[in-house]
Amino acid sequence: MTSSDDLDGGRFARSTNTDRYQTAAARCFEAWNATEPQAPGKAAAEAWAPDGRYTDPLVDVGGHAQITAVIAAAHQQFPDFDFRPLGATDGHHDTARFGWEPVNEADYSAPVAGFDVVTLSQNGRILRVPGFPDRIPAGA
Secondary structure, eight states: OOOGGGEETTEEOOOSOOHHHHHHHHHHHHHHHOOSTTHHHHHHHHHEEEEEEEEOSSOEEESHHHHHHHHHHHHHHSTTEEEEEEEEEEEETTEEEEEEEEEETTTOOOOOEEEEEEEEOTTSOEEEEEEEEEEOOTTO
16 A cells, blocks of 8 residues: 555655665666776676676676676677766666666767666665666677
8 A cells, every 4th residue: 555655746756765776876887887807896796796687688697707797798899888877867665777878988879778677685786687778789
């Protein structure tokens, strides 16, 4: 049952504790943008729970090592790209969502874009990320 405190003019009010969702998204982008040799693994370990999962149409992996390997593969496919947020991060309860796109630093192209839905643990680390690509280049 929903209390009247949960409603805002007939619509559900968004969570007022957005720091948790912003922090999770920022940690996720930090991991995807880490390029120094040990940085992706360290950033993934800070963002994801030890048994965290990342899933999209091409991969389904779990644990820091496998998530780090997916990030490394993305950097091989998209060298010199910076993963950036598309729009605001929002969420409720233990779930956040945000859009993303990797942008080429040389010509500002962004051939791929999508959004992630992130499930968080009580301490704010990522438990699951189902990724949903919206824009994919031909042949990818």
